[in-house]
Amino acid sequence: MNTPIGVNSLRTGPNDRGRFGDYGGRFVAETLMPLILEVERAYTAAKADAAFDAELRHYMTHYVGRPSPLWHAERLTRHLGGAKIYFKRDELNHTGSHKANNCMGQILLARRMGKTRIIAETGAGQHGVATATMCALFGLPCTVYMGAVDVERQAPNVFRMKLLGAEVKPVTSGAGTLKDAMNEAMRDWVANVADTYYLIGTVAGPHPYPMMVRDFQSVIGEEAKVQMQEAEGRLPDAAVACIGGGSNAMGLFHPFLDDASVRLIGVEAGGHGIETGEHAASLTGGRPGVLHGNRTYLLQDDDGQILEAHSISAGLDYPGIGPEHAWLHDIKRVEYVSATDQEALAAFQLCTRTEGIIPALEPAHALAYVTRLAPTMKPDQIILMNLCGRGDKDIFAVAQHLGVKL
Amino acid sequence: MSRIAARFAELKRQARGALIPFLEAWDPDEATSMALLRGMPEAGADLIEIGMPFTDPMADGPIIQAAGKRGLAAGVKVAKVLEMVRDFRTTDAATPVVLMGYLNPILSYGTERFCKDAAEAGVDGLIIVDLPTEEADLLLPYSSANGLDFIRLIAPTTDNERLPHVLNGSSGFVYYVSIAGITGTRTATAEQLEVAIPRIRRVTDLPIAIGFGVRTPDQAATAAKIADAAVVASALIETLATQLDADGKARPGAVEVVLDQIRALAAAVRK
Numbered sequence: 002m003n004t005p006i007g008v009n010s011l012r013t014g015p016n017d018r019g020r021f022g023d024y025g026g027r028f029v030a031e032t033l034m035p036l037i038l039e040v041e042r043a044y045t046a047a048k049a050d051a052a053f054d055a056e057l058r059h060y061m062t063h064y065v066g067r068p069s070p071l072w073h074a075e076r077l078t079r080h081l082g083g084a085k086i087y088f089k090r091d092e093l094n095h096t097g098s099h100k101a102n103n104c105m106g107q108i109l110l111a112r113r114m115g116k117t118r119i120i121a122e123t124g125a126g127q128h129g130v131a132t133a134t135m136c137a138l139f140g141l142p143c144t145v146y147m148g149a150v151d152v153e154r155q156a157p158n159v160f161r162m163k164l165l166g167a168e169v170k171p172v173t174s175g176a177g178t179l180k181d182a183m184n185e186a187m188r189d190w191v192a193n194v195a196d197t198y199y200l201i202g203t204v205a206g207p208h209p210y211p212m213m214v215r216d217f218q219s220v221i222g223e224e225a226k227v228q229m230q231e232a233e234g235r236l237p238d239a240a241v242a243c244i245g246g247g248s249n250a251m252g253l254f255h256p257f258l259d260d261a262s263v264r265l266i267g268v269e270a271g272g273h274g275i276e277t278g279e280h281a282a283s284l285t286g287g288r289p290g291v292l293h294g295n296r297t298y299l300l301q302d303d304d305g306q307i308l309e310a311h312s313i314s315a316g317l318d319y320p321g322i323g324p325e326h327a328w329l330h331d332i333k334r335v336e337y338v339s340a341t342d343q344e345a346l347a348a349f350q351l352c353t354r355t356e357g358i359i360p361a362l363e364p365a366h367a368l369a370y371v372t373r374l375a376p377t378m379k380p381d382q383i384i385l386m387n388l389c390g391r392g393d394k395d396i397f398a399v400a401q402h403l404g405v406k407l
Numbered sequence: 408m409s410r411i412a413a414r415f416a417e418l419k420r421q422a423r424g425a426l427i428p429f430l431e432a433w434d435p436d437e438a439t440s441m442a443l444l445r446g447m448p449e450a451g452a453d454l455i456e457i458g459m460p461f462t463d464p465m466a467d468g469p470i471i472q473a474a475g476k477r478g479l480a481a482g483v484k485v486a487k488v489l490e491m492v493r494d495f496r497t498t499d500a501a502t503p504v505v506l507m508g509y510l511n512p513i514l515s516y517g518t519e520r521f522c523k524d525a526a527e528a529g530v531d532g533l534i535i536v537d538l539p540t541e542e543a544d545l546l547l548p549y550s551s552a553n554g555l556d557f558i559r560l561i562a563p564t565t566d567n568e569r570l571p572h573v574l575n576g577s578s579g580f581v582y583y584v585s586i587a588g589i590t591g592t593r594t595a596t597a598e599q600l601e602v603a604i605p606r607i608r609r610v611t612d613l614p615i616a617i618g619f620g621v622r623t624p625d626q627a628a629t630a631a632k633i634a635d636a637a638v639v640a641s642a643l644i645e646t647l648a649t650q651l652d653a654d655g656k657a658r659p660g661a662v663e664v665v666l667d668q669i670r671a672l673a674a675a676v677r678k
Contacts, residue, residue, distance in 0.1 A: 018541070028510060028537045030466045032562035032587055035569060174472060180463065187465045192588035194564050290511045291537065292463060304484045305515025307462045 011258040019208020024324035071228035084378035098390035100131035106217035111198035124179035125316030126158025128202030133167035143167040149177035203246025204323030207294030218252025237385035243367040245317035249389035270312035271339035281310035313342035314362035340369035361390030424631025425453035429640035431474035433483035451673020459508030468591035496529035505532040522549035532556035591641030594620035624675030
């Protein structure tokens with residue numbers, strides 16, 4: 002179904018050094034280097050193994066619940082007046098977000114590698130919950146690192162992870178958010194190299210993670226492409242997704258990279274507004290540097306110190322972005338824009354009332370941009386948006402922002 | 408001959424290993440940190456390692472994380488670390504100084520400019536934690552052009568097959584990260600080191616320093632005997648941290664307390 006990958010394809014990366022253009026790579030301490038090479042070897046072997054693919058498909062179908070539906074958001078379309086809007090319903094996956102796609106892939110890999118302990122970082126808790134879920138399914142001990150600030154603002158997910166048998170370790174270093182959780186997970190990995198597998202939740206980190214997570218998430222775009230053909234007999238005019246590290250966006254975009262007629266739009270978290278400096282928009286407001294094992298756009302000061310990101314959404318609250326996005330930004334294949342906290346809150350409520358779907362605050366950012374974009378397009382044009390997570394986890398935070406006491 | 412090579416050659420004649428104490432730049436402030444640096448050679452430092460603070464020190468434990476945070480709060484910048492070394496060189500031309508840090512502040516400063524300025528300031532070597540051999544070409548041309556030793560890290564996870572690859576293009580000395588873990592946590596046993604160090608010696612003639620988990624005079628003496636040098640970092644920073652008042656300022660005499668600890672370590676290494 003997908004366009005065959007040719008020599009001029011944008012889908013051939015990364016190169017053997019894990020680079021997408023100038024971005025990506027393997028910037029880790031020597032202690033971790035052999036482990037990362039081991040993950041790469043194991044993943045390359047798994048990818049070429051039909052049995053691995055069959056096993057993954059089995060669990061994706063019967064446990065995760067794929068394919069996720071493609072939904073024509075008719076009332077929202079009428080409300081906005083303009084392009085026809087479709088949602089890719091990845092919030093309907095088991096555990097409530099696209100994170101399950103990647104976690105299932107990686108946990109099967111970890112099992113193949115004989116690893117007996119899983120660690121992960123989490124921001125909003127969606128990746129943590131998905132990891133804890135797969136660990137429960139396969140009976141593996143699981144430790145999730147989560148910024149202390151996020152532990153507080155995502156209490157329901159913390160409880161979920163604990164119910165699933167995971168140990169949740171609050172991280173107090175730095176600002177106590179996703180970046181610091183990732184530092185701490187890497188420190189754990191360095192200290193437990195023999196038995197532990199680090200299940201990274203986004204398309205960032207050292208090679209092969211950005212490639213591997215993208216591959217596991219590409220099921221989103223692959224399904225959507227087929228479903229779009231079935232529904233409309235053509236590709237969408239624009240595909241929109243929110244971006245923290247960028248895994249749901251990469252999963253949606255990648256199968257469309259060589260389809261020049263499809264505008265690809267990534268929506269970063271604008272926080273209080275780019276001009277305030279309090280945001281999480283690494284491409285819009287950052288510059289290239291090295292953090293967490295890869296070269297990419299980062300929020301940093303003049304001396305290369307990493308700045309704290311800000312977003313109402315814990316899942317987007319990250320000062321970096323996956324290296325493939327950095328490259329797609331530079332070559333201008335994907336447009337990167339931003340939506341503020343307030344815009345996301347408004348979109349959150351709009352989606353809930355018009356479509357009866359409570360979106361997570363993360364895709365509410367994508368939707369906020371859709372509400373700006375759709376009215377500028379014609380009714381015969383199509384927007385495909387990845388509704389990558391459900392918002393049940395966010396209702397307490399939203400209530401607080403709306404001044405409602407629960 | 409570089410300062411580092413000269414110093415190890417001299418120690419070989421004395422038939423002893425080196426003590427390499429560590430300090431984090433501007434921890435807890437410029438003056439204290441500078442006084443500590445100046446006092447180190449007299450207290451028995453054979454080489455000195457200066458940590459360059461970074462917001463996200465992934466290989467460091469809580470003790471060095473806190474030190475870096477104090478340095479950053481005091482306003483340290485990459486240029487200020489180089490200034491410390493320049494200042495140090497006005498009174499000490501012989502003690503090798505090695506900078507240890509993470510890549511991003513160096514990238515931000517400009518790798519070529521950094522190597523040039525570091526060499527001019529009197530820096531002898533660089534240890535960049537998150538720049539493994541696979542990515543070393545980012546910096547190696549500039550460090551070599553400016554006569555800076557690019558010191559490689561070897562870990563317990565580095566297998567024999569990988570060793571020559573990791574050491575390719577390395578100079579100065581080899582830094583053996585003696586535990587799989589972060590700084591200031593576990594300590595390798597003498598038995599483990601007696602297996603690990605000969606494994607590295609088989610592939611390099613460079614001196615080998617042991618770091619991570621070297622805390623006491625006894626441990627330093629053992630490490631310097633089995634290898635060629637012992638790096639002590641977290642233990643010294645921990646002592647400095649006990650000498651800070653409630654506002655995080657160094658109490659009078661704080662520097663002397665740390666230097667006394669270095670004296671004890673140096674005495675053990677010389678025994």
